[in-house]
Amino acid sequence: MPSPRPLLALALGLALLLAATPALAADPAPNLSVAAPHVRLLPPSAKNTGAFMVITNRGPRDVKLVKADNPVSRATELHTHVDEDGVKKMRQVPFITVPAGGDAVLAPGGLHVMLIDLLRPLREGEVIAITLSFDDGTRLVIDAPVTRPVAPAPHPK
Numbered sequence: 001m002p003s004p005r006p007l008l009a010l011a012l013g014l015a016l017l018l019a020a021t022p023a024l025a026a027d028p029a030p031n032l033s034v035a036a037p038h039v040r041l042l043p044p045s046a047k048n049t050g051a052f053m054v055i056t057n058r059g060p061r062d063v064k065l066v067k068a069d070n071p072v073s074r075a076t077e078l079h080t081h082v083d084e085d086g087v088k089k090m091r092q093v094p095f096i097t098v099p100a101g102g103d104a105v106l107a108p109g110g111l112h113v114m115l116i117d118l119l120r121p122l123r124e125g126e127v128i129a130i131t132l133s134f135d136d137g138t139r140l141v142i143d144a145p146v147t148r149p150v151a152p153a154p155h156p157k
């Protein structure tokens, strides 16, 4: 009969390896964080909507948001607004830069994550898990509640 000791050593080794894994997984870029994420509630007939947030980069280098994903729309794009002859139009952008030591502000009328071709109407208050992928390899999954848009300020007369 072989001694049980080598097996015990193997089991201990495995346990140590497993215990060490979460630390490794949590390592990439703690420099990035996201504040106030939310998805704009639109009428049930709307096929697309926007997600907004502030992304902060405490690192020494600019980082680019290069991809976003979510489970409730067929496509997810990065968008900005451009002014064309006084008309604001949305335009897809290949990335959104989060400057070193600064913020990228995704807000109505400007940069945003676009949820395109919704699979179902969204409900106010439900939370959408949006995955953000950055060019330094960081991936963040953020919980963005669906919120009613704030009423626009009245036009001055």
Ligand SMILES: [Cu+2]
Binding pocket: 050, 079, 080, 090, 091, 112, 113, 114
């Ligand atoms: Cu858009």
